Amino acid sequence: MIIDCHGHYTTAPEPHQKFREAQLVRVKDSTLPVPAPGRIGDDEIRESIETNQLRLQRERGADLTLFSPRASAMGHHVGDESVSTAWTRACNDLVKRVVDLYPANFAGVCQLPQSPGVPIAHSVDELRRCVRDLGFVGCNLNPDPSGGHWKSPPLTDRHWYPFYEAMVELDVPAMVHVSASCNPNFHATGAHYINADTTAFMQFIQGDLFQDFPTLRFVIPHGGGAVPYHWGRYRGLADMLKRPPLEGHVMRNVYFDTCVYHQPGIDLLVKVIDTDNILFGSEMLGAVRGIDPQTGQYFDDTRRYIDALDISAADKRRIFELNVRRVYPRLDAQLKARGQ
Amino acid sequence: MIIDCHGHYTTAPEPHQKFREAQLVRVKDSTLPVPAPGRIGDDEIRESIETNQLRLQRERGADLTLFSPRASAMGHHVGDESVSTAWTRACNDLVKRVVDLYPANFAGVCQLPQSPGVPIAHSVDELRRCVRDLGFVGCNLNPDPSGGHWKSPPLTDRHWYPFYEAMVELDVPAMVHVSASCNPNFHATGAHYINADTTAFMQFIQGDLFQDFPTLRFVIPHGGGAVPYHWGRYRGLADMLKRPPLEGHVMRNVYFDTCVYHQPGIDLLVKVIDTDNILFGSEMLGAVRGIDPQTGQYFDDTRRYIDALDISAADKRRIFELNVRRVYPRLDAQLKARGQ
Numbered sequence: 001m002i003i004d005c006h007g008h009y010t011t012a013p014e015p016h017q018k019f020r021e022a023q024l025v026r027v028k029d030s031t032l033p034v035p036a037p038g039r040i041g042d043d044e045i046r047e048s049i050e051t052n053q054l055r056l057q058r059e060r061g062a063d064l065t066l067f068s069p070r071a072s073a074m075g076h077h078v079g080d081e082s083v084s085t086a087w088t089r090a091c092n093d094l095v096k097r098v099v100d101l102y103p104a105n106f107a108g109v110c111q112l113p114q115s116p117g118v119p120i121a122h123s124v125d126e127l128r129r130c131v132r133d134l135g136f137v138g139c140n141l142n143p144d145p146s147g148g149h150w151k152s153p154p155l156t157d158r159h160w161y162p163f164y165e166a167m168v169e170l171d172v173p174a175m176v177h178v179s180a181s182c183n184p185n186f187h188a189t190g191a192h193y194i195n196a197d198t199t200a201f202m203q204f205i206q207g208d209l210f211q212d213f214p215t216l217r218f219v220i221p222h223g224g225g226a227v228p229y230h231w232g233r234y235r236g237l238a239d240m241l242k243r244p245p246l247e248g249h250v251m252r253n254v255y256f257d258t259c260v261y262h263q264p265g266i267d268l269l270v271k272v273i274d275t276d277n278i279l280f281g282s283e284m285l286g287a288v289r290g291i292d293p294q295t296g297q298y299f300d301d302t303r304r305y306i307d308a309l310d311i312s313a314a315d316k317r318r319i320f321e322l323n324v325r326r327v328y329p330r331l332d333a334q335l336k337a338r339g340q
Numbered sequence: 341m342i343i344d345c346h347g348h349y350t351t352a353p354e355p356h357q358k359f360r361e362a363q364l365v366r367v368k369d370s371t372l373p374v375p376a377p378g379r380i381g382d383d384e385i386r387e388s389i390e391t392n393q394l395r396l397q398r399e400r401g402a403d404l405t406l407f408s409p410r411a412s413a414m415g416h417h418v419g420d421e422s423v424s425t426a427w428t429r430a431c432n433d434l435v436k437r438v439v440d441l442y443p444a445n446f447a448g449v450c451q452l453p454q455s456p457g458v459p460i461a462h463s464v465d466e467l468r469r470c471v472r473d474l475g476f477v478g479c480n481l482n483p484d485p486s487g488g489h490w491k492s493p494p495l496t497d498r499h500w501y502p503f504y505e506a507m508v509e510l511d512v513p514a515m516v517h518v519s520a521s522c523n524p525n526f527h528a529t530g531a532h533y534i535n536a537d538t539t540a541f542m543q544f545i546q547g548d549l550f551q552d553f554p555t556l557r558f559v560i561p562h563g564g565g566a567v568p569y570h571w572g573r574y575r576g577l578a579d580m581l582k583r584p585p586l587e588g589h590v591m592r593n594v595y596f597d598t599c600v601y602h603q604p605g606i607d608l609l610v611k612v613i614d615t616d617n618i619l620f621g622s623e624m625l626g627a628v629r630g631i632d633p634q635t636g637q638y639f640d641d642t643r644r645y646i647d648a649l650d651i652s653a654a655d656k657r658r659i660f661e662l663n664v665r666r667v668y669p670r671l672d673a674q675l676k677a678r679g680q
Contacts, residue, residue, distance in 0.1 A: 143525075149489070150525045185483075185490045190542035190577050194566045195535035202530035222573075226534045226566030232602025233562075236628030236639040237530050262572025268608045288576030299576040 001340065002303065003324040003331075004057070006175065006221055006257045006281030007065035007106075009095055011052045013044040016094060020073065023087060027079040037090035045097055052285055054105060060303050062282070066328065067095055068109035068140050072188050074179035076114040077147030081122065085113040088126060096134045104338075107331050108136035109175070114145040116152075121162035131170045137330040139167070141174035141218075143200055148183030148192055155200055156207025164213050173217035173255075173327050176200045189287040197225025201254065205238050205246070210253045217253055217327050219279060223269050224256035231272040247274075255327055257281030258302045258319065261288055263295075266305035275315045279324050280306060341680065342643065343664040343671075344397070346515065346561055346597045346621030347405035347446075349435055351392045353384040356434060360413065363427060367419040377430040385437055392625055394445060400643050402622070406668065407435055408449035408480050412528050414519035416454040417487030421462065425453035428466060436474045444678075447671050448476035449515070454485040456492075461502035471510045477670040479507070481514035481558075483540055488523030488532055495540055496547025504553050513557035513595075513667050516540045529627040537565025541594065545578050545586070550593045557593055557667050559619060563600035563609050571612040587614075595667055597621030598642045598659065601628055603635075606645035615655045619664050620646060 015038025022035035057065060069091035076084055092110045099108045110130035112123040130136040141163070144150050153159040155176070167174060178196040179188075186192040197220045210216060220227070227234055238246050256273055259281045260266050269278065281302065288299045297304055306319055325332035355378025362375035397405060409431035416424055432450045439448045450470035452463040470476040481503070484490050493499040495516070507514060518536040519528075526532035537560045550556060560567070567574055578586050596613055599621045600606050609618060621642065628639045637644055646659055665672035 150523055152525075154525050183490055185492075185494050185539055185543070187542045187546055187577075190545065190574065191535075191539045194538050194570060194573075195531075198534050198538075198566060199525055199531045202527045203525070205530065206527060223569065226538060226569060229563065229566060229569035229605050229608060230534060230600060232600070232605060232632060232639050233534075233628055234530065235634075236601055236630050236632065237527075239630045240628055260570060260572070261576055262612070264608050264611050265569050265572060268569060268604050271604050272602070288573055288580055290576050290579045292572060292576065294575075299572050 001064070002062040002320045003280060004062045004065040004282050005219060005279040005324050005328070006259055006283050007053060007067045008070045008283070008285070009067060009098060010070045010285050011048045012070065012094055013038070013040045013048050015040050016090065019090060020087060023079065023083055027083060034086075037093070040094070042097070042101060045094070045101060049098055049102065054102065056284055057105060060301050062303060064104070065106050066109045066138060066324070066331070067098060067106040069095055069111040071140060071177050072180045074111050074140070074142060075147070076142055076145035076179055077116055077182055081113065081115040081118045084115040085126070088113040092126070092130050092134065092136070099135070107334065108134060109138040109140060110136045111140055112142070114142050116146045119162070120160050123163055124166045127163070127166055127170065127172070131172055131330070135334070137328045137334070138172045139174050140177040142178050143176055143196055144178050147179060148181030148186045154203040154207065156203050156209045161212070164216050168213055168215055171329050173219055175219040175221055177221055193222055193287070194225045197222050198227060201225065201227045201234065201250070204250045204254060205234065205243055206241065210250065217255065219255045219257055219327065221257045221259055221281065221283065223258060223260035223265060224273070228256065228269045228272050251277055255279050255323065258306060259283040259287075259300070260305070261299040261302070262292070263305050263308060266302070266309065270309055270311060275311070275318050276323060278319050279327060280320045341404070342402040342660045343620060344402045344405040344622050345559060345619040345664050345668070346599055346623050347393060347407045348410045348623070348625070349407060349438060350410045350625050351388045352410065352434055353378070353380045353388050355380050356430065359430060360427060363419065363423055367423060374426075377433070380434070382437070382441060385434070385441060389438055389442065394442065396624055397445060400641050402643060404444070405446050406449045406478060406664070406671070407438060407446040409435055409451040411480060411517050412520045414451050414480070414482060415487070416482055416485035416519055417456055417522055421453065421455040421458045424455040425466070428453040432466070432470050432474065432476070439475070447674065448474055449478040449480060450476045451480055452482070454482050456486045459502070460500050463503055464506045467503070467506055467510065467512070471512055471670070475674070476512075477668045477674070478512045479514050480517040482518050483516055483536055484518050487519060488521030488526045494543040494547065496543050496549045501552070504556050508553055508555055511669050513559055515559040515561055517561055533562055533627070534565045537562050538567060541565065541567045541574070541590070544590045544594060545574065545583055546581065550590065557595070559595045559597060559667065561597045561599055561621065561623065563598060563605060564596035564613070568596065568609045568612050591617055595619050595663065598646060599623040599640070600645070601639040601642070602632070603645050603648060606642070606649065610649055610651060615651070615658050616663060618659050619667060620660045
């Protein structure tokens with residue numbers, strides 16, 4: 001079984017985007033009525049999925065995708081908490097409808113109603129709703145709801161603890177995932193995403209978060225940002241900062257996906273990071289949608305890179321399936337309930 | 341000949357640090373007298389160099405280091421422009437004294453008197469002084485003088501053009517190098533440095549800087565941040581954003597050093613990046629000072645990683661010497677004048 005831990009509903013039907021646009025207009029003119037989420041028929045959802053994510057899932061031979069709202073559109077920095085909350089609920093409800101239409105192909109991962117300066121405890125209710133009521137198996141936690149200005153405390157700060165308590169209680173992991181950048185220095189998918197991944201990992205080295213929450217789990221997407229490439233630097237910094245070795249200090253709780261869009265990158269990832277810490281992911285669709293002229297294949301067809309690795313079939317199965325089931329126990333339970 | 345393009349005077353004698361401390365005290369109490377740079381004897385400089393950078397240079401078999409002030413101490417975000425200017429001149433003057441004491445072993449690279457919100461044109465005078473009067477061969481340009489808050493425009497913005505005009509006129513490259521971070525999210529050497537490298541590269545993809553300045557040259561340190569590991573992503577993003585292929589669009593003007601502290605990282609760097617774009621560097625001393633328990637060697641002894649590469653002797657010579665001489669023509673001229 002091949003489980004893609006990192007997929008986004010980047011192709012949501014137009015009424016959903018129209019709702020967002022109406023929100024944005026109202027952010028600038030609060031005399032307008034509060035817009036309501038767009039009315040979307042099942043057929044619209046089916047078409048948006050079957051011609052995109054589901055088609056690619058089948059073409060590339062994956063079985064199931066952990067599916068979350070479009071990350072770049074989370075836009076936590078836009079408007080206030082009420083805007084973020086309404087948008088987040090609409091996004092998560094839409095993902096739930098996809099999962100209901102294609103329960104064998106998608107499992108839900110939720111966006112959170114984060115907003116700059118708002119306590120993260122305010123996101124707990126939506127997490128509970130998505131996990132308990134909608135059957136979601138994880139969440140995307142944005143370490144920078146200010147959108148490239150980095151105004152929240154580090155992820156190891158007690159600021160975040162109320163949310164971690166809920167994650168532990170519900171036994172769901174978080175993918176550390178920023179959204180769009182409103183800082184012109186940072187291109188979203190080319191800089192902000194990768195920087196956030198690198199930043200989060202270094203914060204985990206500096207802190208003692210996993211002493212306080214031994215079962216808390218994070219997936220750092222995009223192959224862990226710069227971390228595997230600089231693995232020597234991080235091992236050395238842990239030593240220099242008198243932190244414990246990374247294996248016990250961070251890597252019992254942190255996982256990297258395989259959203260690295262060329263073979264040499266995946267080769268490196270698997271060479272330096274323990275196989276148990278690597279989860280198959282594609283990020284489709286899609287940060288990078290084109291075909292690599294060097295290979296003739298889509299950049300984000302990450303399954304090919306794993307297939308080509310010179311590792312055992314057992315290790316590949318860990319990356320493709322078993323690690324994801326271990327990190328997302330609610331997914332595992334759902335699959336087992338279906339006899340999978 | 342082995343030239344290390346990335347070394348910092350991290351071991352400057354105590355009076356230099358005392359001067360900085362006096363500056364910092366005065367930032368908080370402007371009624372205090374403006375401090376003067378510390379008085380430092382040649383013997384103090386000799387000891388600080390011979391027991392550190394020069395010893396390691398000899399032990400590791402390098403010949404010459406492009407030597408600049410301690411990057412994390414540039415602290416452009418501290419105090420105002422006058423503070424930055426006085427500190428910068430003192431730092432550069434000290435590097436000049438090192439070069440004068442050991443002309444065969446060190447060549448100067450200058451810090452700039454950047455300050456948040458101050459036009460970069462104000463840094464041109466110090467660049468000219470260092471290149472023309474002190475014989476320096478390059479500079480370190482900080483894309484984020486706000487120290488982790490990223491308040492300057494991207495490096496491709498016309499904001500930076502007056503400085504680029506001077507770089508082109510003087511025919512010196514810049515290493516893109518941030519300083520300390522006053523944003524608690526970013527550990528300096530573990531996140532801020534690497535993020536800045538990644539960020540700068542993506543800015544170069546988005547912009548058309550090298551159409552305007554065809555001979556402008558940047559070295560992106562720390563192995564190019566996350567870029568080589570995500571080379572497929574960057575090639576794909578260039579394509580998706582309808583930018584030209586990276587080879588002609590960015591890689592005629594941008595170089596990566598080898599400050600990547602483990603063999604798999606260097607292997608990847610050399611595999612995906614054209615040898616002509618890679619400059620030997622160690623970043624000593626030193627972001628990471630310890631010994632790698634996996635190898636028994638210092639993390640930052642990057643020469644070993646190059647030596648171990650399965651590439652031709654000619655390619656190694658490019659990385660160790662020829663590329664640096666090409667990117668830093670003033671260094672090349674100095675070496676040729678000495679018959680090297």
